[in-house]
Amino acid sequence: MTKYLISFPSSAMVVSDAELPAVADAAHEVLRQAKDAGVWVFGGGIDESIPPVMVDADGTVTEGTYPETARIEGGYAVLELPTPEEATRWAAKFAAACRCPQEVRAFMYDPES
Incomplete structure (x- = not known):
């Protein structure tokens, strides 16, 4: 089976502070369904x-990140699923x-993972 990353950036979730508890409850329900x-x-x-920080091979820590990943934020779920169609079904539940909307990406197969 393939592992899929289902995600969204923080800026995509435009809800009021009053709505946040309901959104969290709904997201946790989908999470529980995926676990079940x-x-x-x-x-x-x-x-x-x-x-974020960058860590070099010698252990040196520097504040910041790669410019290409400076905006990694938001929510993420990794699910192990048999088909891309199943991944889109779960993404719709999270959406x-x-x-x-949720972005769906597949991880490359790694026999050690």
């Missing part, structure tokens, strides 16, 4: 209050819960 279905691998939201 045995397809959940990992997920969560990026804590945007903690800035309904989070009230914003």
Whole structure:
């Protein structure tokens, strides 16, 4: 089976502060459904209050990130699914819960993963 990344940037979720608890409840319900279905691998939201750092091979830590990834934020779910169509079905559930479109990407197969 293939692992799929289902995600959205923070800017895509345009809901009022009053709506956030309902959105969180709906997203957690989809998460529980994925766990119950045995397809959940990992997920969560990026804590945007903690800035990213770069770590070099010698352990040197530098604040910042690659310019191409400076805007990685938002919510992510990794599901292990048999088909791309199944990934889009789960993405639709997350889109309904989070009230914003979801991006779907497939991870390359790695026999060690």
